[in-house]
Amino acid sequence: NAGVTQTPKFQVLKTGQSMTLQCAQDMNHEYMSWYRQDPGMGLRLIHYSVGAGITDQGEVPNGYNVSRSTTEDFPLRLLSAAPSQTSVYFCASSRRGSKVYEQYFGPGTRLTVT
């Protein structure tokens, strides 16, 4: 049971390049989300999904796309990278139901856009 995995761990992009951050979980969790973490700020929600085929925007969705074709995978696509997207990105998952469940986080992807 690997939990939540993210690849790559580190990435450097030039302005205007596109890329996909990968996230996978093997716990059969319905809920998955992407956050960005910037110095001095709390985690900010980018996009989330409550199940395969269902995605929605979070607090800071601009410049990012997501899809959820399977329960396990939730990739985050940067369409045209900008220096403002330099950040650490975390993927998280949890069960979804009538009560609150613990969230599990991936190890993070540190992205630098030059």
Next chain:
Amino acid sequence: KNEVEQSPQNLTAQEGEFITINCSYSVGISALHWLQQHPGGGIVSLFMLSSGKKKHGRLIATINIQEKHSSLHITASHPRDSAVYICAVSELGSNYQLIWGAGTKLIIKP
């Protein structure tokens, strides 16, 4: 005003000291989460609580729903406890989306 506020923002203490980190929130919640992030590391859930008190090893989390306040205590602190401690709440009606505090950076000196 942020919906989840933590204090202090930074805390430096000597090994062995009793540590308290506070979290106040302004929304109705179904649960409050305490998480830990080591430097350059991932985020790990420590506690999820909706009432009373929970204990795990040297860590204790308490919550007062009426006062909308929670505390995280560390007894007999150790340098390996140095990390950022984050408070987050699950707002009523949204069981899986969290509202995040900015975190408290704790440094324990040997």
